[in-house]
Amino acid sequence: MTGAAVTGPGPSGGGASSNGTQRAVVYAGPGRAVVGEAPMPALETRAAPGVLPRRCDHGVIVRTLATCVCGSDLHTLHGPGAAEGMVLGHELTGVVVETGRDVERVRVGDVCSVPFNVACGRCANCRAGRTGHCLRTNPARPGATYGMGEGFGGWAGMQAEYALVPYADFNLHVFADPDLARERLLDVAMIGDILPTGYHAARSAGVGPGSTVYVAGAGPVGLASAVACRMLGAAVIVGDLNAERLAHARAAGFAAADLASGELPEIVAETAGVPYVDAGIDCVGVSDATVAAAGADGRTPAAAALNDIIGVVRHGGAISVAGVYPAGAPGARPPLGVWLGGIWSKAITLSSGATPVRRYQEELAAAVLLGGVGIADAVRATAVPLAQAADAYAQAMAGAGCKFVLVP
DSSP states (O other): OOOOOOOSOOTTSTTOOTTSEEEEEEEOSTTOEEEEEEEOOOSEEOOBTTBOOEEOTTOEEEEEEEEEOOHHHHHHHHSSOOOTTOBOOOOEEEEEEEEOTTOOSOOTTOEEEEOSBOOOSOSHHHHTTOGGGOSSSOSSSSOOBTTSOGGGTOOOOSSBSEEEESSHHHHOEEOSOHHHHHHTHHHHGGGGTHHHHHHHHHHHTTOOTTOEEEEEOOSHHHHHHHHHHHHTTOEEEEEESOHHHHHHHHHTTOEEEETTSSOHHHHHHHHHSSSOEEEEEEOOOOOHHHHHHSOTTSOSOSOHHHHHHHHHEEEEEEEEEOSOOOOOSTTOOOOOOOOHHHHHHTTOEEEOSOOOGGGTHHHHHHHHHTSOOOHHHHTTEEEEEGGGHHHHHHHHHTTOOOEEEEEO
16 A cells, blocks of 8 residues: 555545544444444544543644554453443554644644654653653553543544544654655554554663564564664564464564474574573563463463563563553452563563653654665555454454554
């Protein structure tokens, strides 16, 4: 999908219906995402499924060029916080069609990338670059994300024809060359989440020239992390059980570890010459369903991939956790079975948490559009019409190794 043109009317036209609704991907019960109707976004939002009312004179309305399906969306389908009828999705590339009265930098017609973090740009965490843990955009706790319900701030999702972006002067990355951004649409669609997530994981693990890195998971996030590590000059081994995913990782130029073929340290030694690496990146995580299946005494590890990483990272090395681990209810202690003794005894530095996407967008946009980083090919970005989003979700839940990009 290239050369998507920026044409058509603003929020009052195009795909909008006469009764003020639009096509969107909505939550239809546990494990179900369907294409339905949702309210058109407005700078003054009204309460809706998963959406809190608020006024956003600092916001803009964006018409969608591309919006992606993420593994976190699959967690939302099976998690406890979704409200039936709420719009899903948190990855958006689009065109600004309306601006609030307080917006100064962003203009109508700008082609932009939206970080998945909803950040005010003004609180202590945002000023420190920790936009994944903004203190103002979520009344429930620090950190907000579009399309995940009231527990994540109550912001409408972005798998729709139009979307609201608050605090637009801070949140939006505006592409300096909009024509080039349209030509490379599948690549720039990765700048709102998956490429910054991989890059943040690599940077947090101290990856640099000459590093050896083991990435757990050959899905889209794992491959984005591998690309980021290669950008930083590292040698990368990508591990998985899925033969088809491993074949693509090899085709993309990475060493592949087939976890079904033996013990990980021996597999690593065959590639690196020693049974350890400098850094590890967990791109697997666990779901609520995996946690529920773990033993009540915590002896059945729900975090096998992370434990494998702990086993092959050298003493004094580092691990970054890009995969999602559910926090559970306040005060809950899910039986994850993480090998904390291995982290302690090997003096491993561990980093985790939501990626502060806005911190990295300028440099990653330059790397993609000017530096030739082909992230779309690496993660197998696959364009799908928005009307066929339910099929894309079904394929993603079945384990497809593609990064599905929904286009209206």
